[in-house]
Amino acid sequence: xxxxxxxxxxxxxxxxxxxxxxxxxxxxxxxxxxxxxxxxxxxxxxxxxxxxxxxxxxxxxxxxxxxxxxxxxxxxxxxxxxxxxxxxxxxxxxxxxxxxxxxxxxxxxxxxxxxxxxxxxxxxxxxxxxxxxxxxxxxxxxxxxxxxxxxxxxxxxxxxxxxxxxxxxxxxxxxxxxxxxxxxxxxxxxxxxxxxxxxxxxxxxxxxxxxxxxxxxxxxxxxxxxxxxxxxxxxxxxxxxxxxxxxxxxxxxxxxxxxxxxxxxxxxxxxxxxxxxxxxxxxxxxxxxxxxxxxxxxxxxxxxxxxxxxxxxxxxxxxxxxxxxxxxxxxxxxxxxxxxxxxxxxxxxxxxxxxxxxxxxxxxxxxxxxxxxxxxxxxxxxxxxxxxxxxxxxxxxxxxxxxxxxxxxxxxxxxxxxxxxxxxxxxxxxxxxxxxxxxxxxxxxxxxxxxxxxxxxxxxxxxxxxxxxxxxxxxxxxxxxxxxxxxxxxxxxxxxxxxxxxxxxxxxxxxxxxxxxxxxxxxxxxxxxxxxxxxxxxxxxxxxxxxxxxxxxxxxxxxxxxxxxxxxxxxxxxxxxxxxxxxx
Numbered sequence: 315x316x317x318x319x320x321x322x323x324x325x326x327x328x329x330x331x332x333x334x335x336x337x338x339x340x341x342x343x344x345x346x347x348x349x350x351x352x353x354x355x356x357x358x359x360x361x362x363x364x365x366x367x368x369x370x371x372x373x374x375x376x377x378x379x380x381x382x383x384x385x386x387x388x389x390x391x392x393x394x395x396x397x398x399x400x401x402x403x404x405x406x407x408x409x410x411x412x413x414x415x416x417x418x419x420x421x422x423x424x425x426x427x428x429x430x431x432x433x434x435x436x437x438x439x440x441x442x443x444x445x446x447x448x449x450x451x452x453x454x455x456x457x458x459x460x461x462x463x464x465x466x467x468x469x470x471x472x473x474x475x476x477x478x479x480x481x482x483x484x485x486x487x488x489x490x491x492x493x494x495x496x497x498x499x500x501x502x503x504x505x506x507x508x509x510x511x512x513x514x515x516x517x518x519x520x521x522x523x524x525x526x527x528x529x530x531x532x533x534x535x536x537x538x539x540x541x542x543x544x545x546x547x548x549x550x551x552x553x554x555x556x557x558x559x560x561x562x563x564x565x566x567x568x569x570x571x572x573x574x575x576x577x578x579x580x581x582x583x584x585x586x587x588x589x590x591x592x593x594x595x596x597x598x599x600x601x602x603x604x605x606x607x608x609x610x611x612x613x614x615x616x617x618x619x620x621x622x623x624x625x626x627x628x629x630x631x632x633x634x635x636x637x638x639x640x641x642x643x644x645x646x647x648x649x650x651x652x653x654x655x656x657x658x659x660x661x662x663x664x665x666x667x668x669x670x671x672x673x674x675x676x677x678x679x680x681x682x683x684x685x686x687x688x689x690x691x692x693x694x695x696x697x698x699x700x701x702x703x704x705x706x707x708x709x710x711x712x713x714x715x716x717x718x719x720x721x722x723x724x725x726x727x728x729x730x731x732x733x734x735x736x737x738x739x740x741x742x743x744x745x746x747x748x749x750x751x752x753x754x755x756x757x758x759x760x761x762x763x764x765x766x767x768x769x770x771x772x773x774x775x776x777x778x779x780x781x782x783x784x785x786x787x788x789x790x791x792x793x794x795x796x797x798x799x800x801x802x803x804x805x806x807x808x809x810x811x812x813x814x815x816x817x818x819x820x821x822x823x824x825x826x827x828x829x830x831x832x833x834x835x836x837x838x839x840x841x842x843x844x845x846x847x848x849x850x851x852x853x854x855x856x857x858x859x860x861x862x863x864x865x866x867x868x869x870x871x872x873x874x875x876x877x878x879x880x881x882x883x884x885x886x887x888x889x890x891x892x893x894x895x896x897x898x
Contacts, residue, residue: 378829401665401714403673413706415667416651418696423644425686426636427577429584429616431568433631436619439560441534446509448550449474451543452527456556458541463558465535470543470555471527480504481524488519536560539629561629564622566598568635569613577639577684578603584618586635591626600637641691644683648692654704655682655690656711656722656817663722664696665703665710675703675710677720712821722817749803751849758795759845760852765791766842767875773835773882774889778828785831789819807848814841832883836865839872846873846898858896863888871895 361371361384369377375384403413453471456463463469484501491498505515510528518525540557543549566586570578580600588594598618607614618635620627656663662682668674680695696702703710714721751759765788772780792815800808818841822834843858857874864870864883872882879892 397676399676399720400668401675401677401710401719403675403710403713405673408673408706411706411709413709414704415701416654416704418648418650418692418698418700418702420646420698421649421689423641423647423649423684423686423691425577425639425641425684427570427574427639429568429570429574429586429635429637431566431616431633431635433588433627433629433633434565434567435539435559435561435629436563436565439534439536439563440539441536441558441560442554443469443530443532443556443558445470445472445530445549445553445555446507446551447472447474447477447528449477449528449548451545451547451549454543454545456538456541459538461538463532463535463538463556465532467532468529469532470530472530472549473527477505477508477528478524478526480508481518484515484518485522485524530555532558534558534560559629561622561625561627564620564627564629566596566618566620566627566633566635568616568618568633569611570603570616571613572607575603575614577641578616578637582637582639584616584635584637586618586633588627589632589634590628591631596620596627596633641684641686644691647683648696648698649686649689650692650696650702651704652685652688652690654702654707655680656707661722662690663711665707666696667701667703669701677711677714677722678702708817708820709824711817712824715817715821749807749848751800751804755795755799755804756849756852758791758799759849760854761791762788762795763842763846763852763854763856763873766838766873769835770839770872770874770882771880773828773832774880774885776828776885778831781828781831782823782825785819785822785825789823792816792819804849811841811845811848828885835872835882836870839870842873843871850898852898856898857894858898859892860895861888861892863891 361374369384371384377384403411449472451470452473455468455470480501484498484505487494487498487501502515505518506512508528514525514529536558537560538556539559541555542557543553543555549555566584568584568586578600580603582600583597584600585595585597588596598620600616601619602617604615604617650664654664661679663677663679665675666678668676678695681693683691683693711721765784769781769784769788772784797805797808797812818834818838822831822838825831825834846852846856854875857877858871859874859879859881860869860871861881861883862869864881870883874880877894879890879894881889881891884891
């Protein structure tokens, strides 16, 4: 028994010594690991979405807006010292949005101005062939337009009682011209004023016979472009019988719009083609720019003068020309692609990429110069060497609006087309002015209303797929409406709606879930109600329905074509929430 007790004592001592050595060996590294885990946990306790940095939660999961995996805040690019106005994209999101960038550089500022016009006869070479005596047309030797005449060619015979009387006076004065030479000269001068030639007058004197008909001869060569009389017509002195155009030299008259006039100047070379002559290439220089605008078409005529010895160019032929205008005042300026600029009517903006990071962008307002075909001259707001978004700028701006960051609709930031601004106000277009519109415009706007109603129904049914389809259809229908369809007051009234719908419907179409669609639909509905107030009434009866719990209990309206309440903001969860407050 004593031996067994000693053995147990040994085992216990070995165990105690082992535990002590283990603690001594692992205490340092174990403490450091625990400390590291504690630090890591602390760093990773806030999670965010790389696509939507406004999302901040205390545990890993999915982004409630786009469904992407959340990432730790410390690695998301939105920690301390990071600009809160930056837009963060993941590589996958940038590829899906087809976002591409270009480095800003200086380029030669030149603009190609496209011009359209017609061939016209040179006005200085158009001659009117007139009758210098009154009488009756006995015979015409040129019977249709398009005939070629030569100077001195016989055009017509005219019977003129006045001419017969004048010839009788001449013959009578011949008998007494040695006594009264002044009477003879006066009678002779009278015939000469009626454009009888000296040989014709001499023939009358020698034959002692009165001519009953007088010949009319062409005073210029060319093409007959107008025939104004027929045989048997009675005419008065000065009546135009024919118009003859010399087409050996012609004018090409181009129409230049107001916006292009300051790029054109006398002496500019114009290259043009003629639609009626395949593979034709002509060139000339601007010889004249009309100083007066056409008040209806809002164009000024630009003239090019050309020789036309082969007669290929004929009046009224259509031509298409181009002028390469060198913009001396814009040389050595920055030039950026047209696709990079988002234009709201009041300001021009671009998105600049953060240096060293491929997927972080920030809005920049710039001042642009003239449009150079597919690019703009930049006056100020951006520096050479900076990198800007040149494809997918609308996608970047849509992300900015969804996140409540500065965007083309709101430079100060705050959710715009998809929720609320600072102060909780929805940025809608409001107008109290009633304007009349034509049938074409009314049909286009009614199409927008019908698609809106379909979108409202899909949202009420909680059908995201159908809602996305209608959002896409709504954006496509809006793009078919042209600004020139609106005339007078209607044009001015449509402008704010156009500026609102252009980016807002893009955002609506790009929504990733039904909650985003519903937020966009809130502002869209308010603008639609204002649209009906401005341009209505329309053929369909509409109702304004109000839900006091929409928009975070601030209340929200929508349009419906039925009195039955079907709430698009809550769907099945509160389908009947709301009441009709107005009827159109």
